[in-house]
Amino acid sequence: MPGGDVLAIVPELIILVAASAILLIEPFLKADRTAVMAVALTGLFGSIAVSLGLLGQNRVAFAGMLVLSDWAIFFKVLFAAGGALTLMMSSDYLESQRRHIGEYYALLLFAIIGMDLMAAARDLMLFYVSLELMAISSYLLAAFFRYRVRSNESSLKYLLTGSFTSAIMLYGISLVYGQAGATNYAAIENALRGQATGSGTILAVFLVAIGLAFKVSSAPFHMWVPDVYEGAPTPIAGFFSVGPKAAAFSVILAAFIVGFPGAAEQWGILFIVLSILTMLVGNLFALVQTNVKRMLAYSSIAHAGYLLAGVGAMGWSKNSYPGETVLIYLAAYTFINLGAFGVLAFLKSQVGAKFDYSLKQMAGLGRRSPWAGVLLSLFMISLTGIPGTAGFIAKFYLFGSVVWANLVWLAVIGVLLSAVSAYYYLRVVIVMFFKEPEEELSISGPMSGGMAAGLGITAFATLRSAFFPGWLWDSIVRAFGTLFS
Amino acid sequence: MAPTPADMPIPVDWYLYLSAALFMTGVVGVLTRRNLFIILFSIELMMNAVNLNLVGFSRFHENLTGQNFVLFTMVVAAAEAAVGLAIATALFRNRQTLMVDLFDRMKG
Numbered sequence: 001m002p003g004g005d006v007l008a009i010v011p012e013l014i015i016l017v018a019a020s021a022i023l024l025i026e027p028f029l030k031a032d033r034t035a036v037m038a039v040a041l042t043g044l045f046g047s048i049a050v051s052l053g054l055l056g057q058n059r060v061a062f063a064g065m066l067v068l069s070d071w072a073i074f075f076k077v078l079f080a081a082g083g084a085l086t087l088m089m090s091s092d093y094l095e096s097q098r099r100h101i102g103e104y105y106a107l108l109l110f111a112i113i114g115m116d117l118m119a120a121a122r123d124l125m126l127f128y129v130s131l132e133l134m135a136i137s138s139y140l141l142a143a144f145f146r147y148r149v150r151s152n153e154s155s156l157k158y159l160l161t162g163s164f165t166s167a168i169m170l171y172g173i174s175l176v177y178g179q180a181g182a183t184n185y186a187a188i189e190n191a192l193r194g195q196a197t198g199s200g201t202i203l204a205v206f207l208v209a210i211g212l213a214f215k216v217s218s219a220p221f222h223m224w225v226p227d228v229y230e231g232a233p234t235p236i237a238g239f240f241s242v243g244p245k246a247a248a249f250s251v252i253l254a255a256f257i258v259g260f261p262g263a264a265e266q267w268g269i270l271f272i273v274l275s276i277l278t279m280l281v282g283n284l285f286a287l288v289q290t291n292v293k294r295m296l297a298y299s300s301i302a303h304a305g306y307l308l309a310g311v312g313a314m315g316w317s318k319n320s321y322p323g324e325t326v327l328i329y330l331a332a333y334t335f336i337n338l339g340a341f342g343v344l345a346f347l348k349s350q351v352g353a354k355f356d357y358s359l360k361q362m363a364g365l366g367r368r369s370p371w372a373g374v375l376l377s378l379f380m381i382s383l384t385g386i387p388g389t390a391g392f393i394a395k396f397y398l399f400g401s402v403v404w405a406n407l408v409w410l411a412v413i414g415v416l417l418s419a420v421s422a423y424y425y426l427r428v429v430i431v432m433f434f435k436e437p438e439e440e441l442s443i444s445g446p447m448s449g450g451m452a453a454g455l456g457i458t459a460f461a462t463l464r465s466a467f468f469p470g471w472l473w474d475s476i477v478r479a480f481g482t483l484f485s
Numbered sequence: 486m487a488p489t490p491a492d493m494p495i496p497v498d499w500y501l502y503l504s505a506a507l508f509m510t511g512v513v514g515v516l517t518r519r520n521l522f523i524i525l526f527s528i529e530l531m532m533n534a535v536n537l538n539l540v541g542f543s544r545f546h547e548n549l550t551g552q553n554f555v556l557f558t559m560v561v562a563a564a565e566a567a568v569g570l571a572i573a574t575a576l577f578r579n580r581q582t583l584m585v586d587l588f589d590r591m592k593g
Contacts, residue, residue: 125554132561139568143575152576153588159572160524160585163565164515167531170558171508174538174551178501181546183554 008061008068008120010054011047011076012113018043019109026102033100037091037450040105044084044112051076058482064184066120069482074327074475075119075250082242082334083112088454089342090235096349097233099145107144108239111137115247122258124173124183127251128166131215134244135162142232142240154231161214161224169211175204176259185259197263205260205267215248216304218274219281226285229297234348237293238341241300242334249330252311253323254483261318268315271308276413279305283417286424293357295424296340299383302421303333309410310398317405320480325401327476332394332465339458340379343372346451350443362428364437371447373432375455380425382462385418390465397469493544500541508534521576521583525569532562 006013021043022036029035051073059068066072087105094100114134121127139162143155177183179201180191192201214221229237256267282302289295307329313322347365348355355361366373382389395418402411447455465472507530514527536555543551577583 125550125557128554129557129561132564136564136568139572143572146575147579149576149579152572152579155572156521156576156585156588159565159569160515160528163528163569164531167511167528167535170532170535171538174535174542174554177539177551177554178497178542178545181542181548181550183550 004059005061007054007057008059008066009117011051011073011080012116014047014050015043015080015109015113015116018046019106019113022102022106022109029102033091033102036102036105037087040087040109041084043109044080044087048077048080048084051080060122064186065123065126066117067122067482068120070475070479071250071254071482072116072120074479075246076116078246078331078334079112079115079119079243082239082246082338083108085335085338085342085454085458086235086239086243088450088457089238089338089345090233091450092349092448093233093235093345096352097145104141104144107137107141108236111141111239111243115243118247119250119254121251122185122254124176124185124188124255124259127255128170128173131247131251132166134247135166135215138162138240138244141236142228144233144236148231150231151233152231154228157224158228161221165211165214165221169208169214172204172207172209172211175200176208179204185255188259189261192260192262197266201260202263202266205256205263206270208255209252209267209270212248212252213274213308216245216252216307217278217301218304218308219277219301222278222281222301222304225301226294226297229300230291230294234293234341234345237297238338238345241296241337241341242330245300245304246330246334249307249311249326253314253326256311256315257320257323258483264315264318266315268312268317270312271315272312272407272410275305275308275312275410277305278302278308279414279417281305283420286421289424290359291357292359292362292428293344295359295428296337296344299421299424300337302417303329303337303383306395306398306414306418307333309402309407309414313402313405313407313410316407319405320483322398322401322405324473324476324480325397327480328469328472329394329398331472331476332390332462335458335461335465336379336382336389336391339455339462340376340383342451342455342458343376343379346372346447346455347443349451351441354441359428359431360438361441362431363435364432366433368437368441369443372443375459376432377429378459378462380428384422384425386422388463390462393465393469397473490545490547497541497545500537504534504537504541507531507537519584519586521573521585524585525566525573529562529566532558 021039057068111134114130117130139159142158145151180188217225282298286295286298310322310326382391385391385395399411511527511531539551539555
């Protein structure tokens with residue numbers, strides 16, 4: 001039924017209309033970009049509202065290419081919320097960098113459409129095209145300050161490594177098609193069920209896994225992460241650390257459970273190995289960073305390691321429970337990490353070119369700008385996973401499920417490395433509040449409305465989900481259930 | 486795997502060998518060359534190896550999914566090349582070189 005097919009992509013269509021409208025109205029605007037921001041936020045919040053209105057539907061659309069289910073809606077809401085927060089935190093920052101133009105908003109919206117479709121896709125073809133929609137928009141966003149060498153270099157590294165690994169992944173997809181004769185997840189499962197899991201299937205699945213491991217910034221495919229995050233605009237770095245990563249996890253969970261359950265043990269082991277490597281690399285390299293933005297990049301690698309432990313546990317135990325905890329972790333992490341990058345963007349827009357995100361310049365921040373200091377401390381504490389914050393609840397659920405899957409040793413490694421991470425997270429708090437600044441950097445203006453709203457929402461979500469994870473958990477379990485129907 | 490269809494004059498493994506050889510040429514090119522353009526060419530080579538695979542398998546399975554996929558792959562490859570060249574232009578304006586090992590402003 002064609003009408004029903006279109007209904008399944010209405011949330012994306014709303015964002016698409018907003019993005020196109022931005023590109024159309026932008027040339028007619030004077031210096032003020034409030035209208036662009038308003039259109040973008042209207043599109044994203046409209047998309048969230050419509051998605052929530054479609055909850056409970058279970059529709060297969062476009063000949064099995066994509067589904068509209070609670071699973072897809074969970075991610076649609078998460079991505080649109082993350083995008084809206086990023087935009088709220090961007091406006092001042094772009095203004096201070098004298099590069100406040102509409103393409104930024106449009107590209108971000110296009111990336112969100114790609115991510116939405118990745119989560120909704122039930123076919124390798126749609127998954128690949130939407131992944132590239134997300135990736136190509138991301139390359140351009142990383143290069144957004146095109147007169148700056150750092151931004152260029154960041155984007156180039158992202159593009160080269162990104163298209164190299166996606167070509168490897170595509171080779172894997174072509175081998176999957178060769179084995180199964182189909183690209184639909186369910187059809188692949190159906191075709192592979194009869195055959196023994198041979199080396200050809202495992203090679204194909206591993207190649208696909210490598211492409212996705214790159215997108216979630218797993219070691220040993222993490223080399224691009226610190227450089228890209230350092231050179232990209234700060235709110236965009238925050239967006240990269242949560243959006244594309246969550247989208248890639250949605251595909252890892254959906255495609256591997258639905259498409260390759262026969263090889264669950266093999267890909268489970270692969271993800272467990274990647275998880276250990278990633279946790280080690282992320283945490284150990286983060287220890288020696290003196291630049292807070294780079295430290296957060298390595299920290300996002302470390303968090304990808306924890307998440308991969310959940311994915312590995314899911315493959316190993318052949319049960320969806322660890323996967324559900326991955327979703328709760330993704331939801332919490334989205335808000336915490338966007339908040340942390342948002343504070344950095346605020347500082348950069350206030351202090352100006354002199355601010356290079358180094359730990360040294362953060363000294364005494366707690367006194368000069370108490371709000372920024374308190375908020376950044378909250379996010380750091382939450383990233384560490386100290387009780388009373390969303391970060392603790394997320395880690396508690398995730399490592400709990402890893403233990404449940406009889407991988408106690410993996411959970412022990414994760415918890416020990418989380419303890420190590422306290423050193424580099426809490427160092428930021430100590431420097432901000434207990435160290436005398438070497439040079440006075442003036443923080444002139446107050447926080448603007450958008451920035452204050454963005455940081456307020458992230459802080460609220462960080463604290464609130466620490467006390468009321470019940471409804472979130474229920475909706476995640478419901479969403480995961482729709483994956484198999 | 487199903488046996489090769491009777492009306493397929495070239496067996497499917499020949500496609501696989503050629504595509505694997507092309508793909509490895511591309512991988513080696515990406516890993517060893519220093520010039521940005523050659524690296525972009527090598528990535529194109531990898532994607533075209535995939536296209537060959539898809540077309541071969543499409544013939545083998547006697548369905549059109551693979552050939553549909555090739556159309557999408559080609560469009561994506563073109564978009565990627567366009568963005569890659571745009572970034573190369575911006576970078577060349579700032580640095581006057583296209584040797585990727587010289588782009589090392591950020592380390593650690």
